[in-house]
Amino acid sequence: MNTQTQLFSTCIATLLLGSIITTAVIGGDESGKLGPVDSITFSGTEELILKNSGGHVSWGNEKTSTAWSVGFMETGKALSQLLQAEHFLDERNELNEELNGQISEVRALLATLRKEGESMDPDDPDLPTFRKQWEQLYGEFQNLQKIGAEARALLIAQQMESAYNEILEAVNVVSERLHVDLVLRFIPPDGDFEQGNPDSTLRQIRLRTALRLPEGIEITDDVLSELGLDAQ
Numbered sequence: 001m002n003t004q005t006q007l008f009s010t011c012i013a014t015l016l017l018g019s020i021i022t023t024a025v026i027g028g029d030e031s032g033k034l035g036p037v038d039s040i041t042f043s044g045t046e047e048l049i050l051k052n053s054g055g056h057v058s059w060g061n062e063k064t065s066t067a068w069s070v071g072f073m074e075t076g077k078a079l080s081q082l083l084q085a086e087h088f089l090d091e092r093n094e095l096n097e098e099l100n101g102q103i104s105e106v107r108a109l110l111a112t113l114r115k116e117g118e119s120m121d122p123d124d125p126d127l128p129t130f131r132k133q134w135e136q137l138y139g140e141f142q143n144l145q146k147i148g149a150e151a152r153a154l155l156i157a158q159q160m161e162s163a164y165n166e167i168l169e170a171v172n173v174v175s176e177r178l179h180v181d182l183v184l185r186f187i188p189p190d191g192d193f194e195q196g197n198p199d200s201t202l203r204q205i206r207l208r209t210a211l212r213l214p215e216g217i218e219i220t221d222d223v224l225s226e227l228g229l230d231a232q
Helices: 003-025 075-082 086-118 127-178 198-207 220-227
Strands: 039-042 048-053 056-058 070-073 182-185
Touching (some): 070 127, 070 220, 075 127, 075 220, 086 127, 127 220
Antiparallel strands (some): 048 056
């Protein structure tokens, strides 16, 4: 057998072998898709075995050795709108009316005392008693202001937590629909900065966790739609 004949025979054998291997992994529906196969092994210094683990590509038995789909959600868009919901506004207005009513009563008493004090003679023997009464009432006024600020802050914190839980529920619904495993909150890298001091600007930079992301993996509008909110 000459060299040309040997080369021709080798080519034929190679093509036949490739055909056998391809047939082994191509489905019988003639769709051109590979599989089904239980796993794919890549050789190297350490073998890498890819397999299907619950619908995810994995290369080990640990959850950390699994490929998860990722989405990004701009929570600020939803949070700012949810906090303007009618029931939240009503709660804040009711609290403000109650606090303002209490403060107004003390403020009116202070105004009355002020007028009384302006008409008193510096040598009036009742002046020390008056000053003590003024200081006590003014201390009560300051305490009411502090209590009011704390009450407002507590209510806002509770409302923010409630709104966050609403966002979380919507994210879970959307994620199930879109088959997203991991959702990260973020601010778009090209979003406008709120004007402030350097610390505020640095905080906004740090919240821009994604400096670049592929089109299609942000789910903000889908979540806003699930919540019945407008995309801004």
